[in-house]
Amino acid sequence: MTTIISNSDEYYNTTLETDIIYIKGVGPARGKILKKNNISSVGDLIYHFPRKYLDRTTIKTIRNLRIGDEAVILGQIDAFGVKPAKKRRFFQLTISDSTGKLNCVWFRGISWISDKFQIGDAIAIFGKVEFYNGLKIIHPEFDLIDEEDPINTQRIIPLYPSNQELKSVGLDSRGIRRIIINAFEAINNKIDDFYNPKFLKAEGLHSHYDALEAVHQPNDKNHLNMGLYRLKFDELFFLQLLMGLKKIYIKSKKGKKIIDRGPYVKSIYDNLSFELTNSQIKVLKEIRLDLKSDKPMNRLIQGDVGSGKTIVAVLASSIVIGNNFQVAMMAPTEILAEQHYISFQEYFEKNGINCELLIGALADKEKNDLKNNLKNGVVQIIVGTHALIQKDVKFKNLGMIIIDEQHRFGVEHRKLLIEKGYNPEILAMTATPIPRTLAFAVHGDMDISIIDELPKNRIPIITKIAEPKQLDEVYAFMNKEMKTGRQCFVVYPLIEESEKLDLQAAEVGYNKLKKIFKDFEVGYIHGRMKKEERDMQMQKMLNNEIQCLVSTTVIEVGVNIPNSTIMLIENAERFGLTQLHQLRGRIGRGSKQSYCVLVKRKSTDDASLRLNIMEKTNDGFIISDEDLKLRGPGEFFGTKQHGHLKSKLVNYMADSKVIKHARDSAFNLVRLDPELNDKQNKGIKLQFLRNYKSMLEFVNIN
Ligand code: ADP
Ligand code: MG
Numbered sequence: 020m021t022t023i024i025s026n027s028d029e030y031y032n033t034t035l036e037t038d039i040i041y042i043k044g045v046g047p048a049r050g051k052i053l054k055k056n057n058i059s060s061v062g063d064l065i066y067h068f069p070r071k072y073l074d075r076t077t078i079k080t081i082r083n084l085r086i087g088d089e090a091v092i093l094g095q096i097d098a099f100g101v102k103p104a105k106k107r108r109f110f111q112l113t114i115s116d117s118t119g120k121l122n123c124v125w126f127r128g129i130s131w132i133s134d135k136f137q138i139g140d141a142i143a144i145f146g147k148v149e150f151y152n153g154l155k156i157i158h159p160e161f162d163l164i165d166e167e168d169p170i171n172t173q174r175i176i177p178l179y180p181s182n183q184e185l186k187s188v189g190l191d192s193r194g195i196r197r198i199i200i201n202a203f204e205a206i207n208n209k210i211d212d213f214y215n216p217k218f219l220k221a222e223g224l225h226s227h228y229d230a231l232e233a234v235h236q237p238n239d240k241n242h243l244n245m246g247l248y249r250l251k252f253d254e255l256f257f258l259q260l261l262m263g264l265k266k267i268y269i270k271s272k273k274g275k276k277i278i279d280r281g282p283y284v285k286s287i288y289d290n291l292s293f294e295l296t297n298s299q300i301k302v303l304k305e306i307r308l309d310l311k312s313d314k315p316m317n318r319l320i321q322g323d324v325g326s327g328k329t330i331v332a333v334l335a336s337s338i339v340i341g342n343n344f345q346v347a348m349m350a351p352t353e354i355l356a357e358q359h360y361i362s363f364q365e366y367f368e369k370n371g372i373n374c375e376l377l378i379g380a381l382a383d384k385e386k387n388d389l390k391n392n393l394k395n396g397v398v399q400i401i402v403g404t405h406a407l408i409q410k411d412v413k414f415k416n417l418g419m420i421i422i423d424e425q426h427r428f429g430v431e432h433r434k435l436l437i438e439k440g441y442n443p444e445i446l447a448m449t450a451t452p453i454p455r456t457l458a459f460a461v462h463g464d465m466d467i468s469i470i471d472e473l474p475k476n477r478i479p480i481i482t483k484i485a486e487p488k489q490l491d492e493v494y495a496f497m498n499k500e501m502k503t504g505r506q507c508f509v510v511y512p513l514i515e516e517s518e519k520l521d522l523q524a525a526e527v528g529y530n531k532l533k534k535i536f537k538d539f540e541v542g543y544i545h546g547r548m549k550k551e552e553r554d555m556q557m558q559k560m561l562n563n564e565i566q567c568l569v570s571t572t573v574i575e576v577g578v579n580i581p582n583s584t585i586m587l588i589e590n591a592e593r594f595g596l597t598q599l600h601q602l603r604g605r606i607g608r609g610s611k612q613s614y615c616v617l618v619k620r621k622s623t624d625d626a627s628l629r630l631n632i633m634e635k636t637n638d639g640f641i642i643s644d645e646d647l648k649l650r651g652p653g654e655f656f657g658t659k660q661h662g663h664l665k666s667k668l669v670n671y672m673a674d675s676k677v678i679k680h681a682r683d684s685a686f687n688l689v690r691l692d693p694e695l696n697d698k699q700n701k702g703i704k705l706q707f708l709r710n711y712k713s714m715l716e717f718v719n720i721n
Contacts, residue, residue, distance in 0.1 A: 033205035035062030043201040049188045056185060061202050065210075065231055067195065068250075068667055069177035072243065073143055073162065076174060082118035088148045090156075092121060093164075096140045101129060114142060123156045131183065135163075143176070162192050175237045199235055213253075213702040222684055224249050248677055251668045255460070255681035260703070261711045262463030262682075263689035266317075269464070272442045274315030275418065281341015284334055287366050291330070298470040299327055305468050306335045309444065316444040319425060319462050321452045322470030323639030324604030325477070328448050329359065331470070332421050333366050335446060336400055340372055344418020345393070346400040349407050349436055351427040353378045353550070358579060359423065360402040367400065377403035377412070380550045408435040419444040426451060426461060450604075451597055452640045453647065456678045457671040463682070471640070479637050480607040482615040484591075484630050493616050494535050497585055501539050501566045505611065507585035510602055512593040513546065513571035521571065522547070528589065529569040539566040546571060572598070581609030591617035591633075592626035596646035599633050607637075625649070648672055 033041065039059055040050035058064050079090045094114035102111050110125040110132050123144060125132050136142075146159035162178055179195040190198070210228040212219070219226065225233070225245055233246025295303070302320055309316035322328045336346045348363075350356040360376040367374040375389055375398045392398045396415035401407065417440030422428060425447035437443060447465065458467060485493055497507050509532060511525035522545060529543040542556045542565035559565040560580055586606045591599065599617070607613035617630050632645050671678070688700070695704040 033061060033202075033207070035060060035065065035206075035210060037061045037205075039064055042198055042205055044198045045201075049190060049198075052184055052188050052190070056182070061206065064199060064202050065206075065235070066667070067179065067199070068234060070180040071178050072237070073145065073176040073178055074174065074240075075176070080118040081114075081116050081121045084121070084148050084154055086148055086150050086154065090145065090148055092116065092144045094121070094142060094144065096136050096138055096142055098138065099136050101133065112136060114144060121154065121156070123159045123161075124151070125158055127158070140164075164193070174239055175243060177235055177237070203232065203235065211702070213706040215699045215702065217699070218703075222252075222680070224252060247668060251674060251677045252681050252684075254667070254669055255678055256685050257707050257710050258460060259463060259682045259685035260689065260707055262459070263686045264693070265464035267689055267693055269317045270314050272315055274313055274442045274444065275342075275344075276313045277310040277339060277342050277344075277418075277444075279342060281338055283337040283341045283370050283372060286370055287334060287337050290369075293474060293476070295330070296327065296470070296472050296474055298322070298472045299331055302331055302468040302470055303334060305466075306331070306446065307338075309466075310335075310338060315442045316419075316446060317465050318445070318468055319447040319449065319465045320468045320470060321449055321458075323452065323473065324450045324601055325608055326450075326470040326473055328450070328470065329362050330366075332446065332448065333363060336363075336419065336421070337366075337370070337372070339419040339444065340399045342418070344416050345396065345398070345414050345440075346419045346421065347407055347414070347417060347436065347439070348400070348402045348421040348423065349428070349432075350402070350404060350423040353380060353404055354553075355423065356402050356404050357554075362579065363400065363402060372399050373397060374400045374402070377401055377406050379404065379406050405432065408432055408439075412439065414439050416440075417443050419446060422447040424451075425449050450601065450639065451643050453643055454672065456675045457647065459678060459682050460671065476610050477607060478610070478612050480603060480613045480615050482603065482617065482634050482637075484617045484619050484634055487618065487620055490618065493587065493618075494532075496614075497567070497587070498536060498538070500585055500614075501536065504563075504582075505585065506560065506563060506565070506580065506583040507567045507587065508583055508605060509567060509569045509587045509589065511569070511571050511589045524589070525569065525571050532567060532569055536567050540564060541566070542568045544568065544570045572602075579608060580605070582611075584609070584611050584613040585616070586613070587616045587618065589618050590620050591630055592619050592621050592623065594629075596629050596632060596642050596649065599629070600639055600642045603633070603637075 037060060038050075039045055039053050039061060040047060042061060042064070045053065053059070053064070058067055073091055077091050078093050079088065081092060081094070084090055084092070092114065094116040096112065097115050097120065098111075098113040100111065102109055107126060108129065110129045112123045112125075114121055114123065121144075123146075141164040143162045143164055144156060144159045145161070146156040148154055149157055151157065160178070162176070177196060179192045179199075181191050181195060185191070185195070188194075208228060210231060212227040214222075214224065214227075218224075224230075227249075230246040230249035233242045234250060237243035237246065306316065306318065309318055320328055320331060332348065336348075339346050348356075348359060350359055356376065356378055360374070363374050373392075375392070377386070377389055381389070389398065389401075390412060393401060394413045394415060406412070420436050420440065420443050422433060422436070422445070425433075426449055433445075437445065445465075447462075452469070453461065501507065509528065511521065511528055513521045513525070525545060526543075529541065533541045540559075542559060544553045544556045556565065556568065560568045560583075563582060583606050586603055588594065588599065588602060594602070603615045606615065615633075617633060619626065619630055629645075629649070632642065636642060669678070688695075688703070691697075692700055695707065
């Protein structure tokens with residue numbers, strides 16, 4: 020009789036779901052810390068990808084280092100310690116290779132770094148070579164190396180992201196590399212694939228296991244790239260599957276056919292004080308076709324600030340209203356909603372269309388009346404904020420929703436508004452144009468229209484960076500402009516972390532400017548003000564009773580005062596590119612030359628880069644492109660709504676090939692198997708639901 024010895028590892032099947040503590044080298048203490056850092060299972064560990072790779076072929080010898088080199092140096096630790104200095108103590112590490120010695124210096128994190136090294140340890144150092152009392156690398160990255168380390172055999176060494184907490188239990192890059200190697204051993208070649216073999220072959224993809232192994236233990240660059248490609252494909256494929264499913268789902272719904280123009284649109288159109296641009300006409304034609312079709316419209320208009328999206332929305336709405344449907348427009352902030360309301364009224368009031376504004380700041384009685392009038396259909400078009408999606412807001416016959424600055428809303432918000440009608444037409448707008456590859460990821464379920472020209476009467480804004488010492492000159496110029504009848508904005512930053520200080524700065528600025536522009540009326544608004552007070556100031560600005568309006572960033576969106584020709588932005592280095600562009604978009608709306616002055620009070624490389632771009636171009640497409648490059652999509656959009664863009668591997672600027680591949684392949688699958696019912700696609704379906712079930716909105720796939 021044979022007995023089974025139960026403590027043998029062979030009976031324990033490690034999978035991606037296995038708890039991390041069962042991996043050799045982990046144990047309870049490390050397990051706890053790993054879990055705190057969202058690495059709970061073997062899968063989490065294996066999806067903890069290297070932050071970069073050390074390519075042995077790029078190693079330099081110390082003797083051959085030159086100032087400015089981005090170098091990798093392999094050496095041995097000779098000495099280390101904290102050095103006193105006149106200004107500031109620092110930590111110095113001396114390493115050597117067969118050609119010489121090199122000092123590395125840390126000014127920050129000295130207490131943390133102090134106990135990391137031992138004389139004689141093998142170490143890899145990387146960083147930029149600088150001249151600072153001799154050649155040095157300041158705050159280098161480093162990786163301690165084992166005798167048996169792959170660095171001695173392999174050409175490409177993965178370096179893993181870590182943090183203080185992980186490092187405190189020995190899980191620095193090297194520690195993590197070790198347990199990942201152990202995890203691969205435990206898994207022993209078995210990682211399921213979501214794709215069936217036919218699919219893998221057709222798409223030219225390597226297996227899941229091979230890809231993961233290549234990313235963690237690459238043999239060479241090609242091997243690594245193969246692995247990266249497959250894993251990027253995975254991230255993108257499932258996202259595009261979501262987009263594809265949503266898109267065909269929307270197209271499968273029965274919408275209304277709005278064929279007649281109705282009584283309003285012609286009269287509004289005939290009374291415009293300007294001619295529409297070709298872009299505006301093209302977009303209106305696209306919308307017209309969507310309305311006529313029996314499928315609900317699902318269209319996004321991308322157009323720079325000032326490109327005239329509002330009138331497009333007005334004309335589209337007037338057709339829908341003319342067919343006895345209601346329209347709701349949702350904007351992300353009260354000020355923006357108010358401004359839209361004002362622009363809308365300009366067209367609707369004259370035509371007897373009942374347009375109302377719903378924002379949180381309304382009194383209860385007003386709100387209730389308004390809600391009643393929405394329910395009974397007296398209100399034909401409503402503009403509002405999130406207040407529109409409250410449960411007790413009901414429509415008689417909601418035919419179209421317009422979502423302004425669409426990327427600032429979550430899926431959930433859109434959904435709640437859509438559900439207030441029966442398959443309403445959806446028109447979304449954004450003043451933040453983005454590259455096509457990223458648009459696939461963010462708005463991949465929508466049809467996209469682009470307004471890519473500004474109205475003809477626009478004169479390009481002149482933008483200049485100013486140093487604080489030039490401010491007197493700037494103020495003199497503003498005085499001169501105001502004397503000729505123009506108006507100015509002065510904007511102060513208001514960043515949440517330092518709100519109090521910022522408000523103070525704005526207030527001090529306001530008091531100063533009141534004295535400097537004593538011949539003129541200077542106004543002041545900020546977000547903490549009561550709405551009535553703010554409105555009063557805005558109204559005065561509109562009537563030219565105020566010539567210079569000082570504000571915090573509440574002015575960012577919406578304000579439309581064509582007589583204003585100067586925008587002075589204080590501490591411009593603290594704003595993001597897109598925000599600066601939006602602010603600048605408040606001027607240059609009339610027929611006079613406008614000027615934007617960016618006051619730079621602190622100079623960092625990043626800030627200078629941003630401000631220089633602003634000086635160089637007025638083109639919103641170029642600016643958002645640059646902004647994306649600088650910040651990455653997560654920060655660009657604000658991560659809340661776009662968690663799915665926090666891709667571990669994909670670079671939306673550089674990976675257009677795999678993005679397109681994944682999109683084509685996902686959309687193709689959706690065409691062939693729209694409910695993912697084919698047995699062959701079972702793995703895909705499971706993986707998809709695991710990741711995106713919560714984002715499916717209405718699509719029913721179980
Ligand atoms: P945005 O796209 O930023 O929302 P708006 O719709 O607010 O831009 O338009 C900016 C200004 O340009 C408004 O005052 C609007 O009346 C005006 N405008 C819109 N279209 C044209 C056009 N084709 N010709 C001249 N002015 C226009
Ligand atoms: Mg607008």
